[in-house]
Amino acid sequence: MNQKKFDKITLIKKLQDSSNPYILFQVERILEREEKLESLKKVVEEYPMFLEEAVQRDMSIKTKQKTPEDSFLGKYENIMTPVMYILGLFMLILAAALINLLANEGENITVAIFQSRVAGLYLIGWFLFVLEFGVMMWIKTRSGIKINRTLIIGRSQALLFPPVRMGSRHLINPDLQWIPFLGWSFRNEGLLKFLKEKFSIPMIVIALLIIPVLVIEWKFYEEVQGFLHTDLSFVLDLTQAFIWLAFAFEFILMVSISREKLDYIQKNWIDLLIILLPFIAFVRTMRIIKVARLSQLARGYKLRGLLMKARQGLFFAGFFYRILTFRNYQMKTIKKKLEKNQKEKEVLEEELIELYTNIDKKDLP
Numbered sequence: 001m002n003q004k005k006f007d008k009i010t011l012i013k014k015l016q017d018s019s020n021p022y023i024l025f026q027v028e029r030i031l032e033r034e035e036k037l038e039s040l041k042k043v044v045e046e047y048p049m050f051l052e053e054a055v056q057r058d059m060s061i062k063t064k065q066k067t068p069e070d071s072f073l074g075k076y077e078n079i080m081t082p083v084m085y086i087l088g089l090f091m092l093i094l095a096a097a098l099i100n101l102l103a104n105e106g107e108n109i110t111v112a113i114f115q116s117r118v119a120g121l122y123l124i125g126w127f128l129f130v131l132e133f134g135v136m137m138w139i140k141t142r143s144g145i146k147i148n149r150t151l152i153i154g155r156s157q158a159l160l161f162p163p164v165r166m167g168s169r170h171l172i173n174p175d176l177q178w179i180p181f182l183g184w185s186f187r188n189e190g191l192l193k194f195l196k197e198k199f200s201i202p203m204i205v206i207a208l209l210i211i212p213v214l215v216i217e218w219k220f221y222e223e224v225q226g227f228l229h230t231d232l233s234f235v236l237d238l239t240q241a242f243i244w245l246a247f248a249f250e251f252i253l254m255v256s257i258s259r260e261k262l263d264y265i266q267k268n269w270i271d272l273l274i275i276l277l278p279f280i281a282f283v284r285t286m287r288i289i290k291v292a293r294l295s296q297l298a299r300g301y302k303l304r305g306l307l308m309k310a311r312q313g314l315f316f317a318g319f320f321y322r323i324l325t326f327r328n329y330q331m332k333t334i335k336k337k338l339e340k341n342q343k344e345k346e347v348l349e350e351e352l353i354e355l356y357t358n359i360d361k362k363d364l365p
Contacts, residue, residue, distance in 0.1 A: 033346075039353040046356075061194050062186035063179075068172045073143045076136070077171055081178045084132060085166050087125065092163035092248060094122045100241035110231070129162045140171070147171050163248070167256025177257060192257050199250050206246045213239050248275050 018024060030037075044050045068074040098118045133155060140147055151171055158165035169187070170176040176184045185191055213236055216224050225232035251271045258264040265272060 029342075037349065039356070040349065043352060043356045050352075058188040059190035059193065060186075060188065061190045062188075063182040063184075063191075065176055065184045065186060067170055067176060067184050071143055071145060071172070073139050073145055074172050076139055080132065080136075081168070081170075084129075084168075085178060085180070087128065088158070088163045088166040089249070091122065091125045091129075092166075092252075093245060094118055094125065095161075095163060096241040096245035096248065097238065098122060100237045100244060110234075126159075126162055129158050129165065133159060136171075145172065148174060163252060166249075167252050169256075179253070187257050187259065189259075192254065195254065195257065203246065203250060206243055209239060209243055244275065247271055251275055 015024070015027065040050075067078055069078065098115065136155065137152075151169060151174060155165070155168060155171075158168070167177070170178075170184065175187055177187050179185050179195075216232070217236055221232060228235075251268070254268070255261055255264055
């Protein structure tokens with residue numbers, strides 16, 4: 001970071017030329033606190049790091065980037081990453097089918113056979129991921145290239161849940177991540193925002209698929225099953241598997257791109273809840289509670305979560321009618337957040353002054 005150099009005369013001139021009431025209002029608020037902030041003068045003189053400019057938000061979109069190919073490991077990454085991405089997506093499809101089929105309440109022999117075949121394919125796929133991880137580690141050792149430990153840990157997570165491999169970063173250049181149709185792309189806030197907007201409308205459509213599923217399941221199950229002459233529970237479970245697949249794919253991709261992963265998870269906790277809810281089906285093997293009631297509860301929460309996701313998607317899509325309808329509400333919400341951030345900033349400044357004062361007292365003879 002570079003330390004900011006201030007030119008008081010230039011700053012005054014900029015204020016005189018400015019006609020932005022928001023900027024003038026913020027400056028006025030700071031000047032009103034000049035007496036309280038007087039102690040910070042000594043702080044910044046002794047600790048100039050508080051005058052360093054913060055890292056600017058990178059909203060650029062950099063796709064189809066070139067990757068290092070001067071080593072065998074680099075060439076291996078460029079060849080195998082797209083292959084493992086596709087295989088990871090296939091494993092996610094199998095996981096979606098397997099997890100949701102375990103919630104099937106029927107004793108249909110066809111479903112049982114299908115489950116066993118899916119489980120067999122998943123086991124074979126998992127073995128391929130173990131093999132690929134071993135080959136990658138062998139190449140890394142032979143090449144003598146030092147790789148960040150966090151990258152190795154990230155790759156090893158795919159041994160627990162192979163679809164996570166889709167979010168792996170380039171071993172030599174961790175700032176790059178392979179994305180279908182975009183190639184190796186630079187991981188930043190701009191790419192994250194771009195993909196959010198691309199996913200928003202498709203996710204709305206997918207989220208709303210849960211409504212006919214629940215209507216049929218709760219109200220017209222017998223009628224529809226009689227009309228289709230098939231095991232309707234199997235069809236409904238596969239439909240929910242598709243919905244789960246879409247949310248899981250989006251979540252894995254977005255979390256892997258985000259540089260503030262915990263922050264992203266906190267903001268999108270409902271997505272994580274939607275992904276984790278189907279795992280409740282595994283409780284059936286414990287025979288603790290009735291599966292039917294648990295399944296209905298899980299699906300009820302799915303509906304709530306999916307509708308919330310749809311609303312979030314509408315916000316990112318920026319539909320004109322939503323802006324008109326909720327404009328005042330959104331403005332008030334943002335204003336409250338700005339006020340909260342301002343209060344937090346003032347509290348931190350007061351804590352900084354108090355800390356410096358205590359340190360200064362200890363240094364006195």
